[in-house]
Amino acid sequence: MSVFVVNCGSSSLKWSVIDVASGSTLGSGTVQKVVDHAAALADVLSVAPLDDVVAVAHRVVHGGERFSAPVLINDAVVAAIRDLSVLAPLHNPANADGIEIALKALPGVPHVAIFDTAFHTTLPPRAYTYAVPRAWNVRRYGFHGTSHAYVSREAARVLGRPVADVNVIVLHLGNGASASAVAGGRSIDTSMGLTPLEGLVMGTRSGDVDPALVLHLRRTHNLSTDEIDAVLNSRSGLLALAGDNDMREVQRRVQAGDRAAELALDVYCYRIRKYVGAYLAALGGADAIAFTAGVGENDPVVRARSLAGLQRLGIEIDAARNEAGETVISPDRSPVAVLVIPTNEELEMATQAAAVIAR
Numbered sequence: 001m002s003v004f005v006v007n008c009g010s011s012s013l014k015w016s017v018i019d020v021a022s023g024s025t026l027g028s029g030t031v032q033k034v035v036d037h038a039a040a041l042a043d044v045l046s047v048a049p050l051d052d053v054v055a056v057a058h059r060v061v062h063g064g065e066r067f068s069a070p071v072l073i074n075d076a077v078v079a080a081i082r083d084l085s086v087l088a089p090l091h092n093p094a095n096a097d098g099i100e101i102a103l104k105a106l107p108g109v110p111h112v113a114i115f116d117t118a119f120h121t122t123l124p125p126r127a128y129t130y131a132v133p134r135a136w137n138v139r140r141y142g143f144h145g146t147s148h149a150y151v152s153r154e155a156a157r158v159l160g161r162p163v164a165d166v167n168v169i170v171l172h173l174g175n176g177a178s179a180s181a182v183a184g185g186r187s188i189d190t191s192m193g194l195t196p197l198e199g200l201v202m203g204t205r206s207g208d209v210d211p212a213l214v215l216h217l218r219r220t221h222n223l224s225t226d227e228i229d230a231v232l233n234s235r236s237g238l239l240a241l242a243g244d245n246d247m248r249e250v251q252r253r254v255q256a257g258d259r260a261a262e263l264a265l266d267v268y269c270y271r272i273r274k275y276v277g278a279y280l281a282a283l284g285g286a287d288a289i290a291f292t293a294g295v296g297e298n299d300p301v302v303r304a305r306s307l308a309g310l311q312r313l314g315i316e317i318d319a320a321r322n323e324a325g326e327t328v329i330s331p332d333r334s335p336v337a338v339l340v341i342p343t344n345e346e347l348e349m350a351t352q353a354a355a356v357i358a359r
């Protein structure tokens, strides 16, 4: 029994076929620079091992107030996902396109939507409430929830303790990046907000800025709302500071003595450190800090710089373990375990989709 997992992004289509019982990947791939989602999916369908597929699991970034758990997809669900595009302009339109195309191509199996926001529906009001008029009906949602859920559970497993007993700070550092504070398996705070723009510095996104920056840009640079949106989401972050959104290239430039790249790296890591401090306080102490996703899993420099100087808080990294990318990169005596845990959003999605169709 396998599940076809689809992550249809704005510029790429990632897919895998996961055998749910064993957790093994029967096939996977990424189509980069997708312009025509229908053509890209048709290509994938011709190579993916779909014989035993019992469901299709679709990643959907924004579930808004409406979706707090995975759902079987029907026309109303697709329409609601499209309606949420204003809150995730980089993600939801492509997610919805992918679903519609896959529904046509694979009409014989149930399709399930898995929402990035779902894991964070446990946030308490004090964490999700912005101090703005209630009538605006805005709040923080949080994203990358599938990854934060999987990695926080894996962290407890590595520590050999029940999920309910451990506090974990998860640092998901991929193209998008977010931190979360997970207490006993429940997300109690996370760095992304109403949209996936808030929080950490990302490849092309600014993360936290003074909200008055937007007003300033409108007034003094005469930029339109759409222009500001495009700059903060697609032309900020590492790309704006270092000239490239890929951390590997930023590191190459740092090595070559590029001062702009050095500052970009410094800003990126310092922002992570501030969130670690905030979440240590929010949790009242953590048992583990887990790095995950492309940068978190592969970049020892970012891991070391983000947590440098935190020995007094019980946080330390063993240089050799960090360089080797071991699972536990803190010294054995360390009160807070620092972990490198490869995320597996595909397995998590497949498992959740299988649970939905079993109901």
Ligand SMILES: Nc1ncnc2c1ncn2[C@@H]1O[C@H](COP(=O)(O)OP(=O)(O)O)[C@@H](O)[C@H]1O
Binding pocket: 173, 174, 175, 176, 203, 245, 246, 247, 248, 293, 294, 295, 298, 299
């Ligand atoms: N060896 C590496 N060192 C530093 N950064 C890396 C490395 N490998 C991948 N990355 C970074 O990971 C990012 C992609 O992360 P990933 O989790 O795959 O992203 P996505 O959000 O698309 O799933 C790339 O933009 C790249 O900057």
Ligand SMILES: CC(=O)OP(=O)(O)O
Binding pocket: 061, 091, 116, 143, 144, 174, 175, 176, 177, 196
């Ligand atoms: C929500 C989000 O930022 O997703 P991604 O990292 O895939 O861009």
Ligand SMILES: [Mg+2]
Binding pocket: 174, 293, 294
């Ligand atoms: Mg990823």
